[in-house]
Amino acid sequence: MSDWLEKVHAHADGELDTRDAAEVERLLAEDPRAAAEHQWAVYLRQTLRDKCAAPDCEHAWKAVRERLDAIDAVSGSSRVERFVGRFSWGIATALLVVIVAAGVFNRSSGQQQVSEQQLAGLFSGAPFTQEQDVTGARDAQRLMREQLGADLPPIGPIYQVNHAAAGQIDGNPFMKLDLQDSTGPLALFVFVGVKSIEGFSPVSARNEYQERTVNGLTCITWSQGEVLYMVMAPRSLDEVIAIADGMAR
Amino acid sequence: MRFKTGGPDRERFERMAEDVFPSLYGTALRLTRSPEDASDLSQEALVRAYEAFGRFDGRNFKAWMLRILTNLYINRYRKLQRTGKSASLDEEDAAEPVAPADEAPDRLVFDNLLGAEVEDALAKVPDVFRAAVILSDIEGLSYDEVAEATNVPVGTVRSRLARGRAILRKELESFAREEGYLKYGSNE
Numbered sequence: 001m002s003d004w005l006e007k008v009h010a011h012a013d014g015e016l017d018t019r020d021a022a023e024v025e026r027l028l029a030e031d032p033r034a035a036a037e038h039q040w041a042v043y044l045r046q047t048l049r050d051k052c053a054a055p056d057c058e059h060a061w062k063a064v065r066e067r068l069d070a071i072d073a074v075s076g077s078s079r080v081e082r083f084v085g086r087f088s089w090g091i092a093t094a095l096l097v098v099i100v101a102a103g104v105f106n107r108s109s110g111q112q113q114v115s116e117q118q119l120a121g122l123f124s125g126a127p128f129t130q131e132q133d134v135t136g137a138r139d140a141q142r143l144m145r146e147q148l149g150a151d152l153p154p155i156g157p158i159y160q161v162n163h164a165a166a167g168q169i170d171g172n173p174f175m176k177l178d179l180q181d182s183t184g185p186l187a188l189f190v191f192v193g194v195k196s197i198e199g200f201s202p203v204s205a206r207n208e209y210q211e212r213t214v215n216g217l218t219c220i221t222w223s224q225g226e227v228l229y230m231v232m233a234p235r236s237l238d239e240v241i242a243i244a245d246g247m248a249r
Numbered sequence: 250m251r252f253k254t255g256g257p258d259r260e261r262f263e264r265m266a267e268d269v270f271p272s273l274y275g276t277a278l279r280l281t282r283s284p285e286d287a288s289d290l291s292q293e294a295l296v297r298a299y300e301a302f303g304r305f306d307g308r309n310f311k312a313w314m315l316r317i318l319t320n321l322y323i324n325r326y327r328k329l330q331r332t333g334k335s336a337s338l339d340e341e342d343a344a345e346p347v348a349p350a351d352e353a354p355d356r357l358v359f360d361n362l363l364g365a366e367v368e369d370a371l372a373k374v375p376d377v378f379r380a381a382v383i384l385s386d387i388e389g390l391s392y393d394e395v396a397e398a399t400n401v402p403v404g405t406v407r408s409r410l411a412r413g414r415a416i417l418r419k420e421l422e423s424f425a426r427e428e429g430y431l432k433y434g435s436n437e
Contacts, residue, residue: 005349009411015392039353044414048386051367054271060288061270064295
């Protein structure tokens with residue numbers, strides 16, 4: 001196609017510089033074919049703009065948005081993957097430190113205190129999850145080892161063991177044994193991982209014991225390693241200390 | 250700077266893309282002449298643009314989008330051509346030179362043409378010329394923008410436009426004669 005035709009079209013599109021535009025305008029004035037071509041260029045451009053409407057594309061736009069959603073979802077997870085990949089050693093080290101610190105903390109402060117409310121629950125029997133009748137000290141010892149991994153204090157033939165119940169307080173296991181001696185009934189609690197019981201105070205001149213009266217019952221506690229023992233009976237403090245002395249030997 | 254997908258960038262991109270999407274889809278439809286292909290092509294162009302949004306220079310979003318779409322179309326077309334499924338893209342083979350007009354258009358005759366009839370005539374223009382005509386005449390891109398979109402020099406755009414319009418004119422005249430809008434022998 002000749003250069004003058006292309007210039008005529010470019011002029012119709014306003015794409016010529018001043019010099020070329022002036023040259024084409026002279027040609028349009030002199031040559032009817034150039035003038036006709038120019039009119040065609042203008043006319044076709046206008047016709048295409050007027051007649052070629054934007055087609056309905058709602059469905060396609062919807063599909064585009066779904067694809068963008070999919071990209072966002074994938075890039076979101078890959079950002080996490082990239083982060084984890086880049087800092088994997090750091091994350092693993094941090095996790096290890098947290099695990100070790102938690103272990104050290106557990107060892108140093110894992111022994112807890114039984115609260116007032118939890119103590120009240122012991123009297124109502126709320127935290128017990130397992131109960132069974134026991135026949136003799138040997139049976140009670142076996143059960144305690146199974147449940148707590150702890151030994152029964154030496155109760156000897158003085159006490160008859162009637163019943164055992166087990167449960168947990170804040171994840172720490174404990175057992176209650178219902179005993180009977182010649183004076184009457186009493187109860188022995190054995191807690192693992194418990195340091196003390198709220199509201200108890202030291203017995204004067206017997207610092208190894210803590211004492212408190214709850215619902216008319218005298219309660220004495222003492223610790224051996226990670227195990228806390230508590231005896232309770234409707235008896236005087238001296239009588240209950242005597243019972244504890246016998247068990248804590 | 251890398252564009253972060255999702256969040257405010259997604260909203261900004263979506264707002265801009267929604268504005269130009271009819272142009273994008275329309276161009277894809279006129280290039281491919283198939284609603285399914287047009288949907289695929291426009292979607293693919295938008296996805297690529299979304300992933301490359303960080304590289305958008307902030308000037309003419311529509312021209313940038315049309316460049317991505319046209320490049321995608323050309324690449325796909327060339328692949329089809331290599332597998333022998335499509336006609337040649339060679340400009341010399343695509344169309345014989347069309348003689349310049351002897352007479353100015355009879356506007357009263359051609360103004361009666363419907364949009365669909367103009368679209369049909371446009372569809373008969375070979376690809377390389379049709380792309381230039383669509384981008385310049387329908388979408389209003391400058392010669393420089395058409396050159397960027399189609400990866401050719403401005404001189405080639407000028408040539409393709411002149412030839413594309415000449416072929417379109419011939420098609421419209423032929424159609425007008427068949428429909429009886431234009432008498433045989435006139436405008437020859």
